[in-house]
Amino acid sequence: MxxxxxxxxxxxxxxxxxxxxxxxxxxxxxxxxxxxxxxxxxxxxxxxxxxxxxxxxxxxxxxxxxxxxxxxxxxxxxxxxxxxxxxxxxxxxxxxxxxxxxxxxxxPPLPPWRKLLWVKQPYPDNYVDTTFLSQLKQNSHVQPYTFWALSADFSSVLVHLCTVVHFVIVFVGIYGQGWSPVRFAGGSCVLTAGGYLWLRYYLMDGQSLGPSSSSEPGSLLATFKSALLILFTILALSPVLKSLTQSTSSDSIWALASWLVVGNIFANDYSSTSTRAVTTVFNADQDIELKSSLSTNLALSAAIVLASRLPTTIAVFSFVLFSIQLFGVFPAFVKRIRVAKSPKAAKSSPTVALRYSKTYWSLLATLVTTTYIGLWHICAGADPWFKLLVGGTWLGTQVAVMVVLPLWLLTLQKYKNEIQGPWDPAKPVLQNTRI
Structure with missing residues (x-):
């Protein structure tokens, strides 16, 4: 069977x-x-x-x-x-x-699949057509890095590190070597006023040779009133700040201040210039937006706890005033200069971009030079090996920031893989139209 x-x-x-x-x-x-x-x-x-x-x-x-x-x-x-x-x-x-x-x-053959949600098609919801990756694009918007461009971007890190080193040098000089705190507070006030006036009266647009139209007497008076208000507020709080940490040991203060400074370095905003900043840089009345509020708060907290260890009220007042200008006013000044010298700003105003570029690099060179001078003074009575250690550490940090890190990013550029396709959300193109 x-x-x-x-x-x-x-x-x-x-x-x-x-x-x-x-x-x-x-x-x-x-x-x-x-x-x-x-x-x-x-x-x-x-x-x-x-x-x-x-x-x-x-x-x-x-x-x-x-x-x-x-x-x-x-x-x-x-x-x-x-x-x-x-x-x-x-x-x-x-x-x-x-x-x-x-x-x-x-x-009969199936109708071709179409990317239309409102059309009922004889395909399951999870169907993947063979043409799905036909419009795939890789690294179409990626711009290759160059060493000098990366070094220029990393210079913002070096500027902030120089600011922190100046902060430490001034405190060590006032606390341990008897430097006059009034000298630093007065010098910082003069530099702040000079930088402000320079931005107000020499912020030119295009080929203009006159002062900026935003430099009005009313605005200058309002700025002066705000500065006086901050000045008298710090002066009134100085006795309170001096006795703030009397019951705390100095070792705890040094450790707390060190961690606050480290947090300030890591929380600082090192981002490059944005398009919005470029469009507002030529208006001195409109402030450059700073995203590093956490970094500023950490730095001012470190300044307050360190100022509480100074011997006199005038020393506390001078050091806190110097710190506010160093971590509050100076970053805004540097940010505006970086925006004005950026390639995006150079397209709209090459003259201003060139002037600000020279100012920025001159400022960076001055900061680096003064840090070495300050380190030499506070280490004058130390052993030679300690001087060599401090100077070598600071020099190695500068080389790492300006040379090693840009080269490292250049080696990582070959692993860049950015994909675009029709699945990405559409980006509207906005054009300014004048009526």
Whole structure:
């Protein structure tokens, strides 16, 4: 006795009848359309038996019935759905939905997939078309770095480090070597006023040789009143600040101040200039936005806890005033100069950009030079090896910031992989139109 053979389905599709299917039923018949499984003769294929499907236009569903066969399972699949039929002692039936009127022949090709959510398409929700990555772009907006451009960007880190070193030098000189605190407070006030007036009266646009139109007497008076208010507030709080940490040991103060200074260095805003800053730099009344409020607060906290260790009230007042100008006013001044010398600003005003660029690099050279002078003075009575250690550490830090780190970023540039495609959100292009 021949062993039972498995039924074969070469293609099952809601819009298709397998090749070789019988469609000789009466088209006017209202009987149910069935697909029967029958054994093949010995002369037929040994791989199985065909399924004979009869479809009539009067029905809209198709029933497939299986006869008992082996314990194996046969999977039927189509372009729109898939279903399984497992053999058992009883007959199982699975229904396929067909279009009204039925269809017999080869399945029509699927319509091309379109990226339209409002169109109902015969594809699943998680369908990924073969053209999905056809519009993939890699590193299309990436601009290659250059060493000098990176060094110029890293110069902002060096400027801030020089500021911190000046802060430490002044405190060590006042606290340990008897330097006059009034001299530093007065000098910083003179430099602040000079820098402010320089920005007000020599902030030129294009080829103009006159002062900026924003330098109005009313604005100058308001600025002067604000400066006096801050000055008298610090003077009134100086006795309180002097006795702020009397019950705290000096070791705790040094440790706390050190961590506050380290936090100031890491929390400072070293970002490059933005487009918004470039558009506002030529208006002296509009301040450059500083995002380093946390860094400023940490630096002023360190200044307050250190000032509480100074011997006199005038020393506390002078040191706090010097620190406010160093960490509050000076970063805004440097930020404005960096914005004015940026390449974006150079496109709109090359003359101003060139002038500010020279000022910026001259300022950086002055800061670096004065740090070495200050370190030499506070280490005058120390051992030679200590002087060498301090000077070598500071020199190595400058080389690392201006040379090593830019070279390191240049080596990492080859790993840059930025991809863009139609899946990215659209970015509107805004154009200024004058009416």
């Amino acid at each position: 021949a062993s039972p053979r498995k039924p074969i389905v070469t293609a099952v599709n809601p819009f298709c009848v397998p090749n070789g299917a019988l469609a000789d039923a009466d088209s006017d018949s209202d009987s149910e359309t069935t697909a029967s499984v029958s054994e093949t003769s010995d002369s037929e294929s040994e791989t199985g038996v065909p399924i004979n499907i009869v479809v009539t236009p009067a029905v809209s569903s198709l029933s497939i019935s299986e006869a008992p066969m082996d314990d194996d399972a046969q999977t039927f699949s189509s372009g729109y759905l898939s279903f399984s039929a497992s053999s058992s002692s009883s007959t199982t039936t699975t229904h396929l939905q067909l279009p009204q009127g039925g269809y017999s022949g080869i399945a």
